Amino acid sequence: MEYVIQTNDLCRLFGSVKAVNNLNLNVPKGSVYGFLGPNGAGKTTTIKILLGLPKPSSGTITVLDQPAPSKNYLHRIGFLPDVPNFYPWMRGDEFLTFAGRLFAIPERELAKRRDELLEITGLKGVKTKIGGYSRGMKQRLGLAQALINNPEVVFMDEPTSALDPIGRKEILETISLISERCTVFFSTHILTDVERVCNRVGILNHGELIREESLADLQQDYASNAFRLGVIGDPAPFVQELRTKAWIEDIQADNDTLLLTAFDIQAAQREIPMLLSKHRLGLNKLEQVEMTLEDIFVRLVKQ
Amino acid sequence: MKNFGIMFGKEIKEFLRTYKVFVVPGLFLLFGFTSPIITKVLPSLLSSLAEEINFVLPEMTWVDSYGQFFKNLNQMGILAIILTTMGTIAEERNRGISQLVLTKPVPRTSYVLAKYAANFLPIAFTTVLAFFATWFYTDVLFPDTVFLNGLGATGVYIAYLAVILALVILASAMTKSAIAAGGLTVLGLIILNLLPLFSKALSKYSPAVLADYIYQVAGGTAASGDVWGAIACAAGTVIILLTTASLVFSRKEL
Known part of the structure; x- marks a missing residue:
């Protein structure tokens, strides 16, 4: 099996508290990986470490065959934080153009991709500045900007936790859609979302990975x-x-x-x-x- | 310095499309237009306000007009710059915007330097514009106005501004709160102003003395060697402050 994310004995300490404790993750290529855990389990900290935002206290990480923390894989990934915030004075299409230029996407291709993503996320034709967006619209724009570079892996930190049922449904449908072309690493504590879109799960508690396998196998084991x-x-x-x-x-x-x-x-x-x-x-x-x-x-x- | 240009362009757009475009440029231009007029009418204004007191004021000249302009820029102008830029990194970090940007291929050095350059250039440009306004009215209201003295003093002020802005950027990179960044900047300014007390060389060349040189250059009494020395030290200070800001911000967890 080919893995796009692997960690080996990953630890992250905050003082004497182990937020992430000897974590050994194996995320297969093409999977929709549900990274489950109760609040405070260490999900967000893990995602941030994988993105190189804080450094781990110990352990090794490989993302897309690149050792982390390194900036070498940033152009191949996308990231949607739990509560995405943007420049309020920009419009959604402007933010996507800005994000695309950071990835050095040629202008013509960028315009095409931007329009396609605005269409998918239902933001096409919205001329309001982002400061006037609802939470659901910001989440959808967050998803669009995470996909602007056609990433090989998309990291999503609790993408549905702050949304109403309609917003959740829309985001989950988009995740299902994009899962055909990239690996999705998706942290959440909403189990029905995982059942709906994920095919592999890792369950984290107190910073430790207590189970990691395919959703079908996990349900089979317990059934x-x-x-x-x-x-x-x-x-x-x-x-x-x-x-x-x-x-x-x-x-x-x-x-x-x-x-x-x-x-x-x-x-x-x-x-x-x-x-x-x-x-x-x-x-x-x-x-x-x-x-x-x-x-x-x-x-x-x-x- | 990858993606510096794109980050710089974004910052310039932000400057032009938010309240920032009105605050500092508006204030500077206001000072540019009003300083010569205030200098001209001040003696008669004071006399008319208190007729029983016999004011003996020296006759105001073009040097006083320039002095009034730079005094305003040094006080209210610097305050406005600190207030409008202190949150430039801290607020974005606090609101999670920097997290979204820095998980794309943007080195943190480019992020910090773009912030600095895009805040500095519009303010420097506005300072020159405001000086032209002051020079025009000074020339109209006072005889024998020397343009080059004012232009030189504007250059010294811009060098001083460069140091202040680098200090604000460092403070903003150090904290997650705009108010804390403002407080740190004020602390930095106090330290900067105390430096000349410690040695003769510092009293000649430290960036804080640029504030004094502005008036001397405007009045044509400055020793040019000292002024150039202080400008060179200011350039060095800016480099040190921005390098520190980049290093500090690179170590920050987002």
């Missing part, structure tokens, strides 16, 4: 060993005994519905009916569940 049980009767003694079993990994109880995760699926299938019988509980539902990314995320972060 195969989770059961939802609907019981009739008081489940408390049953749950208490289940917790003593070596094959049980986790139990989440919600009234008479239990979500069980097992280390050993065969043992679970064999013993659960016996235990139900022993505790004289009726059964109105037993199903193997596909866990949502949110369930997986919460479990991984809790662990």
Whole structure:
């Protein structure tokens, strides 16, 4: 597999606090990589380090085969910050022209690309100065400027977190569109966005990468060993005994519905009916569940 | 210096399309037009205000007119320059705009130098324009006005301005707040003005003494060797301040 971003034991300290702790990222070429984590997990710090804004405390980084921090790959990447800010006195098309010139794009090509991006982001014909833009419009302009140089990798720091549902939908649709031609590295804590557009995830907590794999594999891993049980009767003694079993990994109880995760699926299938019988509980539902990314995320972060 | 030209062009556009185009040039031109008139009417104005007090004022000359003009530029003019440029880097960093620009192929040195050049050139140009206005009215109102003295003093003022602006740029590169940058600039100015007290050479050549040389050049009493020496020191100071600003800003986390 060809990787466009790789980090090796990346660390970033703020005083004695490890904002990023021995991070080993592998972002495959062409993927839409969801970089997940709760607030304060170190997502923004990681993105900024990858962009060369602060230097890491230790560890190595490679972006597009170039060692980082270095300016050698800046012309091949795009960046959309979480809350993009612009020169308020410029118009959107002027900012795109300015950004394109920084990449030394020939004027004729730049004009074509600028018009195309304004069209994609729905900003074509907007003559208002950026100072008068709504938050959603700024986000869309941010996306357009991140794409002006036809980047090979686009870094997006929580691109949808400040948007209303319509703004989010538009941004996610644009991400899906651009993912056909470049790698997208996309940090967020909005799990439904990841489920919608990403095909690979890295889950970060307290600066540490706790899981990194394809979204399908992650869901497969957790789907195969989770059961939802609907019981009739008081489940408390049953749950208490289940917790003593070596094959049980986790139990989440919600009234008479239990979500069980097992280390050993065969043992679970064999013993659960016996235990139900022993505790004289009726059964109105037993199903193997596909866990949502949110369930997986919460479990991984809790662990 | 990659992309310096594009950054410079952007800064010039910003100067022309924001309030900045009115504040400093407007103020300088106002001083340019009004300084000779104020100098001319001041004695009669004072006499008419307090008729019972017998004012004995020397007769005003073209040197006083130039002096009034440069005094205004040195006080209100410098204050206006500090207020309009102190946020030039700090504010962009604070609002995250520099993050967006500097993740494109823009070296931080180009970013800092473009800020300096694009703030300096319009102000220097306006200073020359304002001087022409002052010279014109001085020539009309006072006899025997010497143009070259005024032009020379304008050159010395521009050299002084170059140092002040480099100081503002350094202060702005050091902080994330425009107000803090303004405070640092004032502190820098105080230090700059204390330097001449420490040695005879500094009292002749340090950039702060340019402010005194402006009046001497205008009146034709300056020793040209000292003035050129101070201008050379000012150029060196600008280079040191801008190099430091670039280094400081390069180390800043955005």
